[in-house]
Amino acid sequence: MLRSNKTTEEWQALDAAHHVHPFCDHKSLKENGVKVIVKGEGSHLWDSDGNKILDGMAGLWCVNVGYGRKDLTEVAARQMDELPYYNTFFQCSSPPQIELANKLSEVTPEHINHFFYANSGSEANDSIIKFIRLYWDQKGKPEKRTIIGRNLGYHGSTIAATSLSGMGAMKKLGGNYLPEFEHILEPHYYMHGNGMTEEEFGLYAANQLEEKILEIGADKVGAFFGEPVQGAGGVIDPPANYWPRIQEICTKYNILLVCDEVICGFGRLGTWFGQNFYGIKPDIMTMAKGLSSGYMPISAIGFSDDVYEALHYSGVLANGYTYSGHPVSCAVALKNIQILQDEKIIDRVASEAVPAFREGLKSLSKNHSIIGEVRGQGLLAGIQLMKNAADKVQFEVEEQAANICRDIAIKHGLIMRAVDRTMVVCPPLVITPSEITEFLEKADAALTETEAYFG
Ligand code: PLP
Numbered sequence: 001m002l003r004s005n006k007t008t009e010e011w012q013a014l015d016a017a018h019h020v021h022p023f024c025d026h027k028s029l030k031e032n033g034v035k036v037i038v039k040g041e042g043s044h045l046w047d048s049d050g051n052k053i054l055d056g057m058a059g060l061w062c063v064n065v066g067y068g069r070k071d072l073t074e075v076a077a078r079q080m081d082e083l084p085y086y087n088t089f090f091q092c093s094s095p096p097q098i099e100l101a102n103k104l105s106e107v108t109p110e111h112i113n114h115f116f117y118a119n120s121g122s123e124a125n126d127s128i129i130k131f132i133r134l135y136w137d138q139k140g141k142p143e144k145r146t147i148i149g150r151n152l153g154y155h156g157s158t159i160a161a162t163s164l165s166g167m168g169a170m171k172k173l174g175g176n177y178l179p180e181f182e183h184i185l186e187p188h189y190y191m192h193g194n195g196m197t198e199e200e201f202g203l204y205a206a207n208q209l210e211e212k213i214l215e216i217g218a219d220k221v222g223a224f225f226g227e228p229v230q231g232a233g234g235v236i237d238p239p240a241n242y243w244p245r246i247q248e249i250c251t252k253y254n255i256l257l258v259c260d261e262v263i264c265g266f267g268r269l270g271t272w273f274g275q276n277f278y279g280i281k282p283d284i285m286t287m288a289k290g291l292s293s294g295y296m297p298i299s300a301i302g303f304s305d306d307v308y309e310a311l312h313y314s315g316v317l318a319n320g321y322t323y324s325g326h327p328v329s330c331a332v333a334l335k336n337i338q339i340l341q342d343e344k345i346i347d348r349v350a351s352e353a354v355p356a357f358r359e360g361l362k363s364l365s366k367n368h369s370i371i372g373e374v375r376g377q378g379l380l381a382g383i384q385l386m387k388n389a390a391d392k393v394q395f396e397v398e399e400q401a402a403n404i405c406r407d408i409a410i411k412h413g414l415i416m417r418a419v420d421r422t423m424v425v426c427p428p429l430v431i432t433p434s435e436i437t438e439f440l441e442k443a444d445a446a447l448t449e450t451e452a453y454f455g
Pocket of ligand 1: 119120121122123125154155156157227231232260261262263288289
């Protein structure tokens with residue numbers, strides 16, 4: 001049953017009266033009203049006017065197994081009947097919490113075997129910051145407190161996660177973010193390559209970490225934190241030699257490596273995790289979004305055996321959330337992972353969806369002078385819009401090129417996200433061959449109209 005028993009105008013008026021939206025342009029919201037989504041099935045959504053829309057963003061990079069999975073809703077209902085809530089504090093657990101941790105140890109890389117639950121990527125990363133400090137306390141090096149992230153990195157919205165992120169606009173809100181966070185260049189070859197080969201740039205960008213460590217002093221640096229492919233910063237995938245060099249530097253200076261797998265995890269790049277794709281072994285990893293395909297809020301931190309040992313013997317781990325390991329979220333996440341396994345979704349992403357998707361994007365870039373580059377890996381892409389791609393002239397920020405393209409796309413029945421001057425795409429992993437064609441046709445139409453708009 002559709003929950004659209006009101007007209008769009010009625011929903012919009014009610015929403016405007018009482019709902020305060022996160023990450024939202026409130027001026028535009030006031031002028032245009034909210035878009036009301038009422039139903040999802042597979043890779044498609046329906047709005048309150050009955051329009052069918054292809055969700056090129058899998059919600060917020062999360063609905064990996066697609067909308068409308070009855071097997072997930074049945075598991076949730078059953079768990080709600082049986083045990084809707086119990087906590088994981090004070091030496092307690094329940095079957096879904098136990099089973100999910102065991103399942104995670106099966107699907108994550110071999111060296112990651114211990115899991116802590118939270119409810120969102122932000123909370124998990126916030127906790128990791130504390131755990132990194134606890135780890136170094138336990139190792140007798142309490143001064144190793146500084147954490148290095150990257151410009152345009154995104155790790156969440158709490159004060160600590162915002163401090164760790166490299167998003168200038170977010171730091172304008174409130175100001176005075178936490179000390180002991182540093183940032184290095186994002187490995188964006190197209191923007192910062194300056195005549196280097198991709199390989200030269202990969203080393204150059206990774207070596208920024210070494211320079212930063214030497215500047216601060218290795219005895220003060222606790223960890224390097226990065227998304228395998230930076231997502232919210234505009235989908236920035238590094239050259240192949242970047243991550244192995246980062247790993248080398250972390251080992252050389254005795255610094256923990258943390259992979260934020262909130263977007264890349266659970267199949268996005270055609271591998272289970274981004275670290276599998278790039279061939280690295282982080283000490284700690286963050287998971288959320290695709291962990292439950294967004295059906296329930298849940299996140300998890302994965303620890304290597306070494307990190308866990310250090311935390312384990314520290315007495316009471318005085319950190320956690322009422323809903324850490326919520327039984328319904330755990331039951332749904334467990335079933336979600338079983339679906340990924342049983343239906344071989346990640347294998348199909350790698351062998352079928354990714355080649356068709358990336359080939360289609362390549363053709364789009366050939367046919368549109370407005371496209372500077374298409375980047376990303378797997379089913380995660382950034383389409384860089386340029387005023388004049390041939391001469392590498394950027395749109396002015398005020399021209400709002402990506403927002404305009406996004407709004408045109410939605411009229412064609414396609415959701416893409418606008419990040420600065422980039423169109424960002426991250427469809428459900430279950431996108432079918434015909435839906436990939438639909439995506440490419442709609443993106444093509446939106447880009448053609450955007451080009452016409454800018455004449
Ligand atoms: N880390 C990454 C890489 C993300 O992309 C996000 C959200 O987009 C987060 C962390 C924060 O997750 P949440 O919004 O669940 O707090």
